[in-house]
Amino acid sequence: MPFDALTIAALKNELNEIIINGRIEKIFQPQKDLIFLNVFHPFPRRSLQLLLSANSRFTRCHLVSEKPTNPTQPPAFCMLMRKYLQGGRILRIKQPSWERILHLEVENLHPDHGLITYSIIFEAMGRFSNIVLIDHENRIIDALKRFPQGSKGVREIFPGQKYIAPPTPAKFNPSTIGPENLKIMIDRSPSDRPLQKILIQEIMGISTYLALEILSKTSKAGAKSIDPQKTAGEIDRTEIDLLFDVLKSFHQMTETSCFSPTISKDEAGAPIDVFAYCPTSVKSKFLSAVEEINQGIELTLHQQSKKSNLDQRQEQYKKIITAALKKTKRKWKKQKAEWEKAEDADLFKLFGELLTVHQNSVPRGAHEIELENYYDANKKITVPLDPSLGANENAQKYFKRYNKAKKGRIFTNEQLAKTETEINYLESLENVLQDLLKEEELAEVQEELYEAGLLKKDRKKVRPSSGRKSSGRRRPSSPVSKPHEYISSSGYKILVGRNNRQNDLLTMKKASPDDIWFHTQKIPGSHVVIRTEGKTIDEETILEAAKLAAYYSKARNSTKVPVDYTEKRYVRKPTGSKPGFVLYENFKTIIVNPDPDLIKKFERGSM
Numbered sequence: 319m320p321f322d323a324l325t326i327a328a329l330k331n332e333l334n335e336i337i338i339n340g341r342i343e344k345i346f347q348p349q350k351d352l353i354f355l356n357v358f359h360p361f362p363r364r365s366l367q368l369l370l371s372a373n374s375r376f377t378r379c380h381l382v383s384e385k386p387t388n389p390t391q392p393p394a395f396c397m398l399m400r401k402y403l404q405g406g407r408i409l410r411i412k413q414p415s416w417e418r419i420l421h422l423e424v425e426n427l428h429p430d431h432g433l434i435t436y437s438i439i440f441e442a443m444g445r446f447s448n449i450v451l452i453d454h455e456n457r458i459i460d461a462l463k464r465f466p467q468g469s470k471g472v473r474e475i476f477p478g479q480k481y482i483a484p485p486t487p488a489k490f491n492p493s494t495i496g497p498e499n500l501k502i503m504i505d506r507s508p509s510d511r512p513l514q515k516i517l518i519q520e521i522m523g524i525s526t527y528l529a530l531e532i533l534s535k536t537s538k539a540g541a542k543s544i545d546p547q548k549t550a551g552e553i554d555r556t557e558i559d560l561l562f563d564v565l566k567s568f569h570q571m572t573e574t575s576c577f578s579p580t581i582s583k584d585e586a587g588a589p590i591d592v593f594a595y596c597p598t599s600v601k602s603k604f605l606s607a608v609e610e611i612n613q614g615i616e617l618t619l620h621q622q623s624k625k626s627n628l629d630q631r632q633e634q635y636k637k638i639i640t641a642a643l644k645k646t647k648r649k650w651k652k653q654k655a656e657w658e659k660a661e662d663a664d665l666f667k668l669f670g671e672l673l674t675v676h677q678n679s680v681p682r683g684a685h686e687i688e689l690e691n692y693y694d695a696n697k698k699i700t701v702p703l704d705p706s707l708g709a710n711e712n713a714q715k716y717f718k719r720y721n722k723a724k725k726g727r728i729f730t731n732e733q734l735a736k737t738e739t740e741i742n743y744l745e746s747l748e749n750v751l752q753d754l755l756k757e758e759e760l761a762e763v764q765e766e767l768y769e770a771g772l773l774k775k776d777r778k779k780v781r782p783s784s785g786r787k788s789s790g791r792r793r794p795s796s797p798v799s800k801p802h803e804y805i806s807s808s809g810y811k812i813l814v815g816r817n818n819r820q821n822d823l824l825t826m827k828k829a830s831p832d833d834i835w836f837h838t839q840k841i842p843g844s845h846v847v848i849r850t851e852g853k854t855i856d857e858e859t860i861l862e863a864a865k866l867a868a869y870y871s872k873a874r875n876s877t878k879v880p881v882d883y884t885e886k887r888y889v890r891k892p893t894g895s896k897p898g899f900v901l902y903e904n905f906k907t908i909i910v911n912p913d914p915d916l917i918k919k920f921e922r923g924s925m
Contacts, residue, residue, distance in 0.1 A: 321378055321442055321592075321619065323416045323523025324568060328577040328594035328611040329380065330413045330420060336381070336612075337366055342406050342424065346386045347396035349627075351462065353449055354386040357408065369620070370438070372462050374445040376623035379420055380615040398460050399451060402426065402436055409435065414483065415493050416523035416572075418442040443484060446472060452481045488522040492569040495521065497562045504558060509551025513561075516550060521565070527593070528568070534599040536564045571595065579611040581618055589617040628760060635763060636751050638772050643744045650737045657730040663723035668693065669701045670716035673709050680709035743770075743896045746842040749872045750817045758799040762819045766897060801828070804866065804920040806859040811849040814866055818898030821845040822891070825900060831887035834860070836867040837900075839880040839907060843871025845898070847886065860908070862916065869912040877911050 337357055343365075344356035355368040367382045392400075406426030413420055422438040436459070439450040449462040458479050465475040473482055490499055503520050504513075517529040524532070533546040536557070544557050553561075571577060571594070582591040582600050589606075592614035596605065608614040672689045673680060680687055683705045690696040703712050750763060767773035801813045801824045813828065815821035821844065825835060829847045834855060836846040846867040848855055860883065868879040884905035891900050 321418075321615075322525035322528055323413075323418050324525075324528055324572065324594045325592065325611065325615075326379075326413055326418055326420060326442065327416075327572040328575075328579065329615070330411050331575045331577070332610055332612055333368075333381075333411045337368065337408055338410060340366060340408050342403050342408065344388075345396055345399045345404060346388050347393050348387045348389055350393070351447075353396070353399070353462070354382075355403075356385075370440050370449050371623065372441075372447040372449050373623065374447060376619055376626065377442045377444065377447040378615055378619045378623075379440050379442070380620065381612045382616055382620060395460060395462055399438075402451065402459060403438070406436070416491050416569075417483075417486070418523065419483065439481065441484060446484070448475065450475060450481060456481050486522055488520055488524075490521045492521060492523065492565055493572075495562075495565070497559060500562050500565070501555065501558050504550050504553060507550040509549060511550045513544070513548055513550065513553065514546060517565075527591070527597075527599075530599050531593075531595070531597050532561070532564050532568065534597075535567075536560050568595075577611065579608045579614045581606050581608055581614045589614075589621070592618045624757070625754075628754065628757065631764070632751055632755060632760060635760075635767060635773075636748070638767065639744055639747050639751070642772050643741065643748060646737060646740050646744060650734065650741060653730055653734050653737055657727065657734060659723075659726075663720050663727055666716045666720035666723060668699075670713045670720060672699070672701060673713035673716065677709035677713065680712070682708055739896065739899075742842065743899070745872060746818060746898050749842040749844075749870075752870075752874065753816075755816065756799065759817050759820070762799060762817050766818060806848070806862050808856050808859045810851075810855065810859050812859070812863050812866060813847045813849065814870055815845040815898075816870070818896070821898040825886065825889055826891055829886040831885065833886045834863070834883055835886045835889050835902070836863050836881055836883045837902070838867055838871040838873055839882045841871050841873050841879070843867060843873070845900075846870070861910065864908045864910045865913045865916050866920075868910050869914065869917055871912075874912050878909050879912060880907050880909055882907050 337359065339361075340357035340359040342355050343358050344354075346354040346356070348354065351372045353370045355370070357366040357368055358364075359366060367385060368379070369382050369386075370379045371377060403424050403426060406424040409423040409425050411420060411422050418441070420440040422440070424436050424438065425433055426436060428434040435454050437452045439448075439452060441448045441450070446463075451459040451461070453459055458475065458477055458481050460477050461475045463475065464477075465472045467474045467476070473484065490503065504516060507516050507520075513533060514526070514529045517524045517532060518526060530546060533544055536544045544553065544561065577594045578596045580593045580596045581589045582593070582597070583604050583606060584590050592608075592611065594611060596607070608617070668691070672691065675692075676689050679689075680703070684703050685705055686700055686702050688698045688700050691699040704715065707715065747763065747766065755763065764773065768775055799817075799820060801815045801820045804812045804814065806812055813824055815824045824847055825845045829835060830849070832852060833850050834848040836848075837843060844867065846863050848859060848863050864881040864883065867881045868874070871879070873879040882902070882905040884902055888904045889900050889902040
């Protein structure tokens with residue numbers, strides 16, 4: 319992703335037009351490497367959200383359209399930024415020439431020194447990306463990432479120290495380089511060194527993407543073309559002049575602010591890269607112009623960062639659920655073994671009864687005896703004995719073992735039932751995470767994990783009680799995500815719950831008594847409902863709904879999946895049961911194959 323010096327130059331120009339003279343009203347830090355500035359601009363009156371991310375993979379700074387989540391307990395760096403910047407006015411945004419650095423100058427009132435200008439320095443340096451707050455004397459107040467003296471391979475970034483800009487690895491600046499400098503740079507390079515590497519390593523602010531674009535444009539600038547793979551030993555003076563002209567044209571772009579923000583897309587039409595220019599190295603069918611570079615960054619880097627964060631969280635929850643499921647299944651096997659032992663209870667009772675009936679014929683000191691079993695046509699049965707006990711005492715011992723085993727069997731049955739319910743619930747959660755969920759859907763799964771005790775809440779993030787009496791007003795609960803909606807080939811709405819909370823909402827609140835409800839038989843899966851609107855539903859719609867139920871179940875990769883369906887009036891939720899759990903009756907069963915193509919047709923809305 320080319321968040322390079324040229325992109326930052328375009329961004330700087332836009333921000334200077336949009337955000338200057340805005341006041342910083344709030345500062346949030348929802349993630350360890352992410353800062354949000356809520357800026358109110360007086361003319362035109364509007365609220366702006368400026369994001370600064372020092373994430374090593376998704377380093378970026380841009381305006382976003384959505385409001386951030388405010389953690390209940392802000393981190394220390396966020397609190398410090400609030401102390402110095404909240405209420406301050408943004409004066410200007412600067413970029414050192416062809417550097418991947420932005421300086422946001424903020425004027426704020428200091429209680430002792432009057433108006434002071436502070437600077438937020440945003441450094442887009444890959445894994446060394448940082449956000450540094452400095453005062454008017456160029457001293458570091460603090461940084462998102464501290465690097466004390468002696469940190470290997472990095473300069474010192476620590477409160478109280480003078481701020482020193484990152485060292486520049488490249489020798490030449492596009493604003494000052496001349497054609498002779500470019501020629502000397504190429505001539506002094508090893509003859510087998512590719513031109514693309516020379517541009518990246520020797521000239522400031524040139525990213526891999528920009529180097530490729532410079533070479534691509536150079537090849538079209540004159541009669542002689544330059545192959546992007548050409549090396550230092552293969553280029554001549556005419557080609558160097560062409561290369562210089564293109565390089566200078568990009569610098570001229572920064573001087574005149576003549577940028578052409580563009581995004582590139584993949585085969586499916588999803589945005590993948592953003593450019594401050596319209597790249598000639600990418601086929602035009604994969605390019606789309608955008609009005610602002612901010613918009614392009616939000617569509618690409620920002621969305622990819624959000625998706626990556628969702629992927630990581632979802633993968634984390636999968637591991638938690640898988641581990642819990644393995645542990646619960648081991649517990650079930652252990653309980654099953656105990657239950658099988660308890661099955662001997664009836665045999666103990668039989669031994670006790672036979673010893674009581676035949677006690678006169680049982681010799682003392684015997685280790686076992688054969689007795690007639692009057693429950694089984696007087697067939698002989700061997701009864702083990704304790705030789706130190708008499709017949710009656712052996713019988714009483716067996717009766718005690720029988721009573722203990724009987725109680726154990728009842729208890730084990732109860733425990734087995736609870737464990738099976740727990741396994742079914744965990745498998746339902748596992749099924750939910752088959753597909754990538756939306757943010758609000760994943761948040762509901764997270765809340766379920768909290769409630770189930772599988773995920774622990776960070777106590778530091780829980781706001782302590784103020785000791786004051788409650789006002790009596792309840793805090794609004796987080797909004798519940800909506801079930802997915804499809805339209806059948808006959809025009810009926812089919813609703814699908816994509817997590818347990820959606821299932822409960824759909825079945826117990828949204829569905830009408832005469833709606834038709836579907837669920838895979840004894841297989842974890844989504845609740846599916848056809849909204850009948852009082853009409854008789856055709857067989858094709860029932861088949862489509864059943865296929866949806868099979869697809870959004872644990873049996874997605876199976877064939878001949880049994881799906882039960884009934885009117886919603888016959889579905890009930892037992893008191894105190896787990897999310898998504900229901901009981902139903904008066905049902906029919908249909909056998910279907912999960913159909914991914916049907917899902918694609920529904921999602922395209924072509925049916």
